Amino acid sequence: MTIRLTFAAALLASAAPALAATHTVSPGENAQEALQEALILAEPGDEIVLEAGRYTLTDGLSLDVDGVTVRGAGMDGTVLDFTSQQGSGEGMLVTSDNVTLRDFAMENPKGDGIKSKGADNIVYHRIRVTWTRGPHPENGAYGIYPVESTGVLVDGVKVTGASDAGIYVGQSNKITVRNSIAEANVAGIEIENSRNALVEHNIATRNTGGILVFDLPALPVMGGGNVIVANNLVVANDTPNFAPPGNIVAGVRRGTGIMVMANDKVLVENNILSQNPTAPVMVIAYTQPYEDERYNPLPREVVLGNNTYNGGGYDPQLEGAEMLKGAFGGELPPVLWDGLGTLAAVEGTMGWSLNLTEQGKGLAAAQPGPLQVAVPAAEFDRSGIGAPAELDARIAG
Amino acid sequence: MKRSGAILAAACLALTGAVVARATVFLPVIVLEPVNDEAVREGMPRLLSEFGFFRRMNTQVPTIDVEPYRLNTPLYSDGAEKLRFVYLPEGTQASAQGEGLLDIPVGGALIKTFAFGEGEERRLIETRVLLHRADGWLALPYLWNEDQTDARLAIAGARLDLTTPKGEAISYRVPNKNQCKECHGLDGAVVPIGPKARNVAQGWLEAMVADGHLDRLPDGADQLPLWEERENANLTAAARAYLDVNCAHCHRPGATASNSGLDLRWEQQDPAALGIGKRPVAAGRGAGGHLFDIVPGSPETSILTYRMASPEPGVAMPELGKATVDEEGLDIVQRWIEEMAP
Numbered sequence: 001m002t003i004r005l006t007f008a009a010a011l012l013a014s015a016a017p018a019l020a021a022t023h024t025v026s027p028g029e030n031a032q033e034a035l036q037e038a039l040i041l042a043e044p045g046d047e048i049v050l051e052a053g054r055y056t057l058t059d060g061l062s063l064d065v066d067g068v069t070v071r072g073a074g075m076d077g078t079v080l081d082f083t084s085q086q087g088s089g090e091g092m093l094v095t096s097d098n099v100t101l102r103d104f105a106m107e108n109p110k111g112d113g114i115k116s117k118g119a120d121n122i123v124y125h126r127i128r129v130t131w132t133r134g135p136h137p138e139n140g141a142y143g144i145y146p147v148e149s150t151g152v153l154v155d156g157v158k159v160t161g162a163s164d165a166g167i168y169v170g171q172s173n174k175i176t177v178r179n180s181i182a183e184a185n186v187a188g189i190e191i192e193n194s195r196n197a198l199v200e201h202n203i204a205t206r207n208t209g210g211i212l213v214f215d216l217p218a219l220p221v222m223g224g225g226n227v228i229v230a231n232n233l234v235v236a237n238d239t240p241n242f243a244p245p246g247n248i249v250a251g252v253r254r255g256t257g258i259m260v261m262a263n264d265k266v267l268v269e270n271n272i273l274s275q276n277p278t279a280p281v282m283v284i285a286y287t288q289p290y291e292d293e294r295y296n297p298l299p300r301e302v303v304l305g306n307n308t309y310n311g312g313g314y315d316p317q318l319e320g321a322e323m324l325k326g327a328f329g330g331e332l333p334p335v336l337w338d339g340l341g342t343l344a345a346v347e348g349t350m351g352w353s354l355n356l357t358e359q360g361k362g363l364a365a366a367q368p369g370p371l372q373v374a375v376p377a378a379e380f381d382r383s384g385i386g387a388p389a390e391l392d393a394r395i396a397g
Numbered sequence: 398m399k400r401s402g403a404i405l406a407a408a409c410l411a412l413t414g415a416v417v418a419r420a421t422v423f424l425p426v427i428v429l430e431p432v433n434d435e436a437v438r439e440g441m442p443r444l445l446s447e448f449g450f451f452r453r454m455n456t457q458v459p460t461i462d463v464e465p466y467r468l469n470t471p472l473y474s475d476g477a478e479k480l481r482f483v484y485l486p487e488g489t490q491a492s493a494q495g496e497g498l499l500d501i502p503v504g505g506a507l508i509k510t511f512a513f514g515e516g517e518e519r520r521l522i523e524t525r526v527l528l529h530r531a532d533g534w535l536a537l538p539y540l541w542n543e544d545q546t547d548a549r550l551a552i553a554g555a556r557l558d559l560t561t562p563k564g565e566a567i568s569y570r571v572p573n574k575n576q577c578k579e580c581h582g583l584d585g586a587v588v589p590i591g592p593k594a595r596n597v598a599q600g601w602l603e604a605m606v607a608d609g610h611l612d613r614l615p616d617g618a619d620q621l622p623l624w625e626e627r628e629n630a631n632l633t634a635a636a637r638a639y640l641d642v643n644c645a646h647c648h649r650p651g652a653t654a655s656n657s658g659l660d661l662r663w664e665q666q667d668p669a670a671l672g673i674g675k676r677p678v679a680a681g682r683g684a685g686g687h688l689f690d691i692v693p694g695s696p697e698t699s700i701l702t703y704r705m706a707s708p709e710p711g712v713a714m715p716e717l718g719k720a721t722v723d724e725e726g727l728d729i730v731q732r733w734i735e736e737m738a739p
Contacts, residue, residue, distance in 0.1 A: 088710060163681055246687045
């Protein structure tokens, strides 16, 4: 058996370049050039090791070689400092496949933290992206930003201070975001126009909104859905919205725990939702007019399983909040639905509905009342959701 | 013998009767060294001179088979003068693809030198080469030395302080090898951007055909307006040409900014794809508090012009290749948006 395994391993190895090399980079005066050169000259399969210390960088970095691992000495040990960044739209840009980024930090990038675009099978492991002054509208937009990719694993990252979303996965497929902390961003974790995403065991706290799952019109990749949001701690997302106006997240109400908007087949279960003052869970339709024929603005087949709700809806950032609170006895029940699309919830789920009848017509027709929805008709189909197992294997052990 | 200006050499031999090809006893015959095809086809030469694109490095006089060209509407780069050349190995020719990119054969190259200052004051800053190899295009940046005798490969890019023609002191960025791809990337491959048939002079195309460097005159080609004569051109054409040349290499399907859904190519006619009434996706603070990429009649509330008008990283567009605002480009786009019927 051992022999057979070894043989298999040898076969696997033969598919990779014969000699994977390690390139070690140290902090110091030429860090920008040395690091960027290593990123360019690396061959598929190579590892770039960033020694401990603080690297002062003046420009964005980029990686365009398949199969490279960039490994630092820990998310507090190796710090790439972009405070004096002079160019580029992000701290690091990855455009190649099968890349692993692990164990380093990015501080104060001018735009996004790490963007990976069209980079399939990417792993972000124990990466920290921090805007050190805390919430500020002039901070960069996204911390961790994979887009247009198949196979995304985000594990053990921490993002603080993003003026849009801390961890943002867009227009992608087969995604896992887990064991991560999103703190003091406008949106903590955002899954947008993406399919087959698993968001589990994360902490979203002190954001304006904790975890958002939605679809937007007029993007190249459409039709988000098949998303599970489970076992997350979504606590005290009460930071006033500091997004620059004009961003879609600028409309997120302070105190939103988990929001599902215009998405298909989403399961929300076993989360602990505490102290999210507008609504622990919000299920709504896209509110704006749109022209994209491919777009469905309604939430469809959203399922609320068992979640723990504690102290939400006590300070809703909603029109007529005082009247609503009065009507519901001082605190709004945890689930807010606008009444559009389809929603199911396990028995005993407390909530309220705006009972809207049409998308995009505003709240004028709202007739708030207690939530009345069916119980889930069948077991949620979990097949094919989450990042490919190969990505887990890459960071195992 | 290589084809080192073979005809000249032959003439030289005939006249002098000498055996040495380089003999120039009686006539000032200049023997042109050909381009080093090996350097174009493989490896990464450390020095620009190793390619042999230029007869004189400092004055950028090209050697045989290296043809200078210019663009009708050029890409803005902090006001840098740009010297553009195309190299087609002997016996090969480019082929026309309608109004789009001229198809340069494997072994060919595109060369672009950035210079600031005029006359005696002119300094060559960097030369970017795009080499068409068997496995695709390779982009390499070369940084000129102080003496202006040669340029060395700067694979990780560089920064240098200089003053633009308008007198602005900037930290000029030489892009690294990967950053080349940010603008030159299409569907995962590196491609040329500049030499589209619609963006080069008709006369140049005719001369290329006459010389056998181009297979035929591109048919049905639009022509982008000449930038310096934009005031006499149709405003929409001038603005759309500017956006096509300065923005559309990223803002098009398959390119770096495809996820934005904004498509600024010349041939795009859908108003929403062009940004009219289109909401941003990942603009972050780049939106500047505005709701739409283009608000007809209102450049002051349009994200497109807000980002063009900013020099700040994270807001500025384009993200790469400029440190200063292109006031003239901004002006034409602002006027175009202003003129749109709301």
